[in-house]
Amino acid sequence: MNNHEAINWADFKNQLLLHPDLDLQFQYAENKWVDASYHITEIKQAPITSVDCGGKMNRWTEIIIQLWEPVNQQQDRAMQVNKALSIINLVEKTLPLNPLGTVKIEFGNSEFDTRQMYPNTIGANGGNLIIDLRPDSVQCKALERGGSCGTTATGEECCTPASEKPKIELKNMAIAPVCVPGGGCC
Structure with missing residues (x-):
């Protein structure tokens, strides 16, 4: 999580809960936005166990929200935060998500290779809650x-x-x- 603080699941969800009536928008690169017709296709909880090059074992959990842009289904407005929260609630009924898990957003389209990115900033702007996404780097x-x-x-x-x-x-x-x-x- 290079040069920025990763957000955990509890803090991410609390940010959404503060703005339930706003439209949820994702910016994945400079002046590049996930199309408003996106779907949240799944939420994954990935427990990671690794051994680094110094021989030390590391453990953490990632909560990955996958976004999908359907082809030729353009919309003017993105889903409201309330809709995203209803999907989250549905997921959490079956899979309790680790509140300390690191949040990543998985996205790709025909112009942008699929990757997992970190919410860099989350902020309200007019009628939108904008989540700015930035890639991590290898460390x-x-x-x-x-x-x-x-x-x-x-x-x-x-x-x-x-x-x-x-x-x-x-x-x-x-x-x-x-x-x-x-x-x-x-």
């Missing part, structure tokens, strides 16, 4: 913990805490006549 959790990333000369694990990173011996390759196996130059 190294070991670096975020204060470790370092890179391959050591001995091929040891790449992401060790900075204080444990071995020192690398530099050799002057200009004076080595030939690089041979075991010669230390390769």
Whole structure:
């Protein structure tokens, strides 16, 4: 969740509850909007368990709202927040959603490859509740913990805490006549 705070499910839902009578609009890129005819096709709860490059196990939950733009079904107005809340309530009757789960919106159309994005900002503007979506980027959790990333000369694990990173011996390759196996130059 690069350079912005991800919103959890409880906070996201509370934002919707504050504006039930507004139209719910999604902006997925600069001056690019999900067509008003969109549908919320499903809400997924994805428990994630991973092991990062430093060998540390990580766990979190993502709540993913999938949007679909039907072809040739243009509308002037998007669904109201109340309609989205009714879909959420229907889902939560069957699948209790983790209030601390990280919210992502999944969307794509013929001009925009499908991806999961984070709500960057949520704000009322006139008769609309606008959710501005921004993609995440790949990050190294070991670096975020204060470790370092890179391959050591001995091929040891790449992401060790900075204080444990071995020192690398530099050799002057200009004076080595030939690089041979075991010669230390390769």
